[in-house]
Amino acid sequence: MILQAAAVGVRYRGAERPALADVSLAVAPGEFVAVAGPNGSGKTTLLQVLLGLVHPDAGTVTLDGRAIGEWNRRALAEVIGALPQREEPAFPLTVREAVLMGRWARLGPIAPAGPADEAAVVEALARCDVAGFERRTLDTLSGGEWQRVRLARALVASPRLLLLDEPTAALDVGHEMELFELLAALVASGIGVLVITHQLHLVARYAHRVLLLDRGCAVSAGPPAAVFTAETVSRVFGWPVGVMRWTDGSPLIVPLRQGEVLPPGALSSTSSPQGSSS
Amino acid sequence: MTRYRFALPILGIGAILALLIALVFGAVPLTPAAIVAALGDAASPHAAIIRDLRFPRVILAFLVGGSLAVAGAALQAMLRNPLAEPWLLGLSGGASLGAVIAVVAGFPAGWSVAACATIGALAAAVLVYRISVVAGRRLDPRILLLAGVVVGAFASAVTTALLAVSDPFTFYSATIWLFGGFGRASWSATWHFAAVAAVPLLLLWWLARALDLLALGETTAATLGIDVDRTRRLVVVAASVLTAATVAAAGVIGFVGLVVPHALRPIVGPLHRGLLPAVFLAGGAFTVLADMAARTIVRPAELPVGVITAIVGVPIFAVLLRRTAA
Numbered sequence: 196m197i198l199q200a201a202a203v204g205v206r207y208r209g210a211e212r213p214a215l216a217d218v219s220l221a222v223a224p225g226e227f228v229a230v231a232g233p234n235g236s237g238k239t240t241l242l243q244v245l246l247g248l249v250h251p252d253a254g255t256v257t258l259d260g261r262a263i264g265e266w267n268r269r270a271l272a273e274v275i276g277a278l279p280q281r282e283e284p285a286f287p288l289t290v291r292e293a294v295l296m297g298r299w300a301r302l303g304p305i306a307p308a309g310p311a312d313e314a315a316v317v318e319a320l321a322r323c324d325v326a327g328f329e330r331r332t333l334d335t336l337s338g339g340e341w342q343r344v345r346l347a348r349a350l351v352a353s354p355r356l357l358l359l360d361e362p363t364a365a366l367d368v369g370h371e372m373e374l375f376e377l378l379a380a381l382v383a384s385g386i387g388v389l390v391i392t393h394q395l396h397l398v399a400r401y402a403h404r405v406l407l408l409d410r411g412c413a414v415s416a417g418p419p420a421a422v423f424t425a426e427t428v429s430r431v432f433g434w435p436v437g438v439m440r441w442t443d444g445s446p447l448i449v450p451l452r453q454g455e456v457l458p459p460g461a462l463s464s465t466s467s468p469q470g471s472s473s
Numbered sequence: 474m475t476r477y478r479f480a481l482p483i484l485g486i487g488a489i490l491a492l493l494i495a496l497v498f499g500a501v502p503l504t505p506a507a508i509v510a511a512l513g514d515a516a517s518p519h520a521a522i523i524r525d526l527r528f529p530r531v532i533l534a535f536l537v538g539g540s541l542a543v544a545g546a547a548l549q550a551m552l553r554n555p556l557a558e559p560w561l562l563g564l565s566g567g568a569s570l571g572a573v574i575a576v577v578a579g580f581p582a583g584w585s586v587a588a589c590a591t592i593g594a595l596a597a598a599v600l601v602y603r604i605s606v607v608a609g610r611r612l613d614p615r616i617l618l619l620a621g622v623v624v625g626a627f628a629s630a631v632t633t634a635l636l637a638v639s640d641p642f643t644f645y646s647a648t649i650w651l652f653g654g655f656g657r658a659s660w661s662a663t664w665h666f667a668a669v670a671a672v673p674l675l676l677l678w679w680l681a682r683a684l685d686l687l688a689l690g691e692t693t694a695a696t697l698g699i700d701v702d703r704t705r706r707l708v709v710v711a712a713s714v715l716t717a718a719t720v721a722a723a724g725v726i727g728f729v730g731l732v733v734p735h736a737l738r739p740i741v742g743p744l745h746r747g748l749l750p751a752v753f754l755a756g757g758a759f760t761v762l763a764d765m766a767a768r769t770i771v772r773p774a775e776l777p778v779g780v781i782t783a784i785v786g787v788p789i790f791a792v793l794l795r796r797t798a799a
Binding site: 243246248267268269271272273275276277279281282283284285286287288289292296297299300302304305348349 | 549550554555680681682685686689690693696697698699700738742743744
């Protein structure tokens with residue numbers, strides 16, 4: 196089971212430049228892949244292409260070797276769990292009702308939810324650290340709780356791949372870390388995770404591979420330590436940064452203040468991992 | 474576990490009570506005993522009133538009201554907006570225009586009028602959708618409602634123009650019919666309506682889970698396994714056919730599709746497997762009682778039933794509008 200995009204290009208009608216040009220990416224079970232890039236760099240478009248919601252003008256997207264457009268949405272929903280960027284429920288559901296909706300691809304239009312489905316809801320809620328929330332209505336949840344309930348809904352059908360679009364936007368550092376730890380645990384259990392995020396420091400610490408997008412093009416791809424060089428990150432985000440090494444050798448990106456000059460040796464501005472050698 | 478387990482039997486009992494009450498009250502008030510006698514014995518004194526007039530009338534009012542409420546609930550889920558309703562979205566206006574064109578063109582009454590009403594409702598739905606999508610890239614619910622009201626106003630203007638140049642008899646009968654009401658109800662009209670409405674009602678019930686997911690937003694719905702475009706098309710066609718059938722059977726009746734789902738969502742919850750049957754029962758009961766009020770308040774004359782539903786519906790619409798804008 197592998198989700199693969201090859202040389203994908205997308206141009207929205209009337210747009211000056213393509214939203215995506217020649218972008219390739221693959222996610223396999225047990226892999227933690229991140230997509231980073233400035234606002235408007237095509238991250239969300241890429242996710243929609245991977246989900247088969249936007250049809251690329253060029254290139255191919257395949258899941259298990261089969262074109263994504265040939266999958267019917269129910270079959271796809273059983274394999275890929277997704278957390279789209281924005282979601283506001285129109286009517287006040289309970290947490291149980293909302294999470295159970297993650298099973299409907301499996302249940303179809305008529306079959307009632309059985310004990311297995313109810314058990315899956317309880318288990319998914321526990322896994323996302325919102326156990327016991329079943330009877331609460333969605334409008335009573337905090338931002339962090341709502342994200343974890345949505346994650347439980349994405350997990351309740353036991354997908355093998357998980358695609359998330361800025362899952363920690365508007366979350367504080369504690370909730371952000373809880374969510375990434377949860378994702379890391381899911382990856383360890385064999386699920387493939389693709390996450391779009393602005394949190395470069397989290398990408399650096401959690402992702403196996405990162406794809407850096409800029410204006411629809413892939414600037415760099417590979418392990419975070421190779422992709423996040425001071426030169427590349429400064430250029431792509433249009434702001435000077437320094438890159439240090441954390442104790443585990445992962446890159447630590449520090450945006451510089453205006454006029455700030457790096458004292459020699461204080462920060463590494465090259466890609467060579469110095470922290471691990473000291 | 475499910476919130477509607479207790480609500481549905483209670484609503485069912487309530488609906489039967491509403492039907493019985495509506496049988497009792499009318500231009501000629503009857504006792505329940507007289508009604509039972511009439512139902513059991515064709516030769517009883519009031520058999521004709523009960524069997525041929527009042528009974529088909531309350532049954533038709535029930536089916537029409539239930540269908541309007543189901544159409545409203547389905548449109549609200551699809552558009553993620555509790556203000557959506559067949560009349561406000563211009564579907565009823567389009568259906569009336571289609572039906573009036575059929576009448577003015579001299580098509581035989583019955584199926585051809587219903588077919589033209591359906592075409593009119595579908596055309597209005599497509600037009601409203603096109604206008605809203607052009608006005609803003611994303612489907613803004615407020616623009617959609619404005620577009621619905623505008624298309625409805627346009628359809629009503631064309632309808633008026635058509636009637637103004639038609640002969641007095643057509644003008645009179647079409648105007649009475651456009652007012653909305655069950656005064657011409659008969660068993661054959663009731664069977665016609667039931668036959669047409671059954672398919673879209675069952676289709677919407679089959680789509681109940683898809684409606685739940687659509688109410689979460691199109692991207693979420695798609696990732697949870699829904700073919701969004703196909704589902705939307707089915708919902709629009711089903712709601713248009715239902716609306717057209719109600720317009721052909723009883724003229725334009727607004728606000729049932731707005732008031733009833735709004736009142737029931739807090740009780741049975743927003744999941745459509747329970748909500749759709751519940752609003753069908755409650756919408757039917759509401760319309761039966763509204764029709765009873767329409768034919769008793771100014772007895773022996775009759776008010777159009779749409780007047781009653783609007784008196785109840787407009788304040789609720791105002792409250793919902795304020796809440797949505799907040």
